[in-house]
Amino acid sequence: MTGLLPDRDPRIPTRIADSMHLPGRWDAGQWSAELAEIRRWLAGCGRPAHAEVRRVGLDHLDGWYRDPGTGDIRHRSGKFFSISGLAVDIPGGPVEHWHQPIIIQPEIGILGILVKEFDGVLHCLMQAKIEPGNENGLQLSPTVQATRSNYTRVHGGKPVPYLEHFVDTTGSGIIVDVRQSEQGSWFHRKRNRNMVVEVTGDVEAEDGFRWMTLGEIHRLLAVDDLVNMDARTVLSCLPFAGLDLDRIHRRSGDDLHTALLRSCSEESGSLHPLSAVLSWITERRTRTEITTTLVPLDSIRGWRRGPAGITHESGLFFDLMGVDVTTGGREVGHWTQPMLEPHGTGVVAFLVREIGGVLHLLVRARVEPGFVDVVELAPTVQCTPENYDCLPPAARPPFLDEVLLAGPRRTRFATALSEEGGRFYHARNSYRIVETDLDPGDEPADFRWLTVRQLIELLRHSHYVNVQARTMIACLHGMLAGLPS
């Protein structure tokens, strides 16, 4: 049957694995030298790309206005994003009804990483990018982060470098191309198109860009606030499950590492067949009754509008505030915008254990009011613990104490990472992978044990795996390479 193709290119997982282990690169102290070099490069990029970020009142933003009828916050161009109110009803939920502000950004942007082989090894073109919400300035980001407003140049800035490779993919290899959701507690039905596109022709790394192997990038995931959310979500969509990966990923002799390798293998079974997982998701989505209604921002109960911004009367959850940004190295040199500033650092964690020798993650079917389709699969725990102080005890997330009380021996990964710095101001989560010996036969109705391979399979499609779980998938992928000693 000439000319017909299999459904996936089996070389891609092998090529991804090869890029995790550039031969002879990570021995004896080489990583700390490499890390120091990357930090110097980032610092060097920071000079032209410096940013000054000042807080300003929500009602004093250039180009933004408060809709006189609703109080909603909008840009005069009608583009970018707006902020409205959302009324949420979840009959039978721990909190059955609430109001909140929500960011509306219906346009689908592109988050794209350009990849290219150098000496037979895949390299990713990464950008040192400053975002106003970053606490620490520059972070490692995808080649391209472009909203539709960006690339149709609503703000009249400079063109987005390398964008053409993602808009016209003729002649390129597409490794990832899938729309994925973002924070469903803060965004109303936001999706971005996550892309990884391979080019074969010459592509120069411009100032502020750098070709890096997957091994380099993934090791940087263990460094606080260094790899940005957009990079993490794109990396999580890489189809890294495959066959024979244990020939490439040297086993560390550690049981967790061995179980993780098996969890990424196409040959390993799982506690639940994928068909049963899909049926469980269907059941959760059908059974959960959630009604969300956009309402005027001025009408939401429990929130106060002051000169600085909008806050919840408890002082918890998040504020809406404004920033005034002056920067050197971005598309525009000066702008103002509203941002969402969460209170407290969140905790995002997967409880993991081996079942039959294969690492399984305890996944939650989580309802977030901004999701397109009722629930998505989320980490075991995803919350800001302080927020539960004013809520009924039944609202306290299951397994939170299991995560918070785990000692360093069972906490196998813990890194504080920033959320999207273009919309969120100083939003950080402590991402953790925690070993547990919970009985796998005892799953609450909205939890299931899944393998990494099953999540990778679901990541080929939209609306299955939420953005926090995607960060964790990228971190687990990084653990395959072994963390630097």
Added chain:
Amino acid sequence: MTGLLPDRDPRIPTRIADSMHLPGRWDAGQWSAELAEIRRWLAGCGRPAHAEVRRVGLDHLDGWYRDPGTGDIRHRSGKFFSISGLAVDIPGGPVEHWHQPIIIQPEIGILGILVKEFDGVLHCLMQAKIEPGNENGLQLSPTVQATRSNYTRVHGGKPVPYLEHFVDTTGSGIIVDVRQSEQGSWFHRKRNRNMVVEVTGDVEAEDGFRWMTLGEIHRLLAVDDLVNMDARTVLSCLPFAGLDLDRIHRRSGDDLHTALLRSCSEESGSLHPLSAVLSWITERRTRTEITTTLVPLDSIRGWRRGPAGITHESGLFFDLMGVDVTTGGREVGHWTQPMLEPHGTGVVAFLVREIGGVLHLLVRARVEPGFVDVVELAPTVQCTPENYDCLPPAARPPFLDEVLLAGPRRTRFATALSEEGGRFYHARNSYRIVETDLDPGDEPADFRWLTVRQLIELLRHSHYVNVQARTMIACLHGMLAGLPS
């Protein structure tokens, strides 16, 4: 790795194939005897289940009212469904802007077929069901068709038989469980949960129900107006692609049959890898700008409200009208309801051809305003030809003439089938499979050649394959068994 399971049960496709060919059953004249017997059974069921359906004015329906503010049509219980207006904008489309009435039914119902082995062969419990919109009375329907209103008994009728098997699946085998969309031109974001559940205990076929093999049901798909839409959509979700199916399905010696068998085989390749198909869907969904806004039914332009119902000023498309129904064998004996009555018989067709020995279908990424996610995969042609008389020539569907002008030699399947008789009055489409020799290298941007196996793979997930394409998948599955001579 004890106790772990593969992602799919490989015996299911084999068991499905076995149920298509009850050994020694379909030889020499047995089919016509069998068909006559099924018709007698249906006619027998028809006596207690007779229905009298009378047209009544939209404003004279018991239990339904016209919302004084908007003109929307609603049920007094707030349940069942309502009819509102929809404003549609598709910049760059052949028709860029229109208004239309639309049926809103946000609750997700269950369409379920109960299956059970008798003498080692899977049988489906089918129901002879009357629906007010059926032109010919009884049709073969799934074991259960239940809206949430049905099974919470809003209308105070009798309980739905066998529903308990789909609400609590503990101890049963789940073969299909996926939400799928319905007509996106007539419904606003309607989904039903399609289920096939296998039981092992004793289950009696009550009056009006009958255990049938898949071979029997699929052969009935070639009979006009006999297998209803709900049965077809559930059947289409059966995971019938597998390995070694050609050992079970006897080859008829016909090239199309051989290519179709290969198209259902897990071992065959395809013109495009599934990853490329998914990327194409992502691209179509990202690129298409469609805005749909619910508006008051009284405000829609181009439609007229008369005493009988609501019609388009051109006399085309569809009417909204009311019916008064009296029946013997259904949950309630008498009711009235609004219905949508389309004008003309639609044409729904897949152009098919072998590529590299494997049958491929020319699939369209089709925009329908009621879809949850912009586009779904549809047959090559899906339209009511008369509706294009008043539209610009650019709006005429591609490949329509190729389908209409194909002679009987190239038209390999043609059956008129009814759409959902609970909402649509006398809605029929001529479903056709037409062989073509179009150049597979020449695909318009919204068309791609896919194999049957690829569509079956996508049918594990929601929102990929529209309801008309699903009917065609069920018909293609039936062709595997060979049509009765």
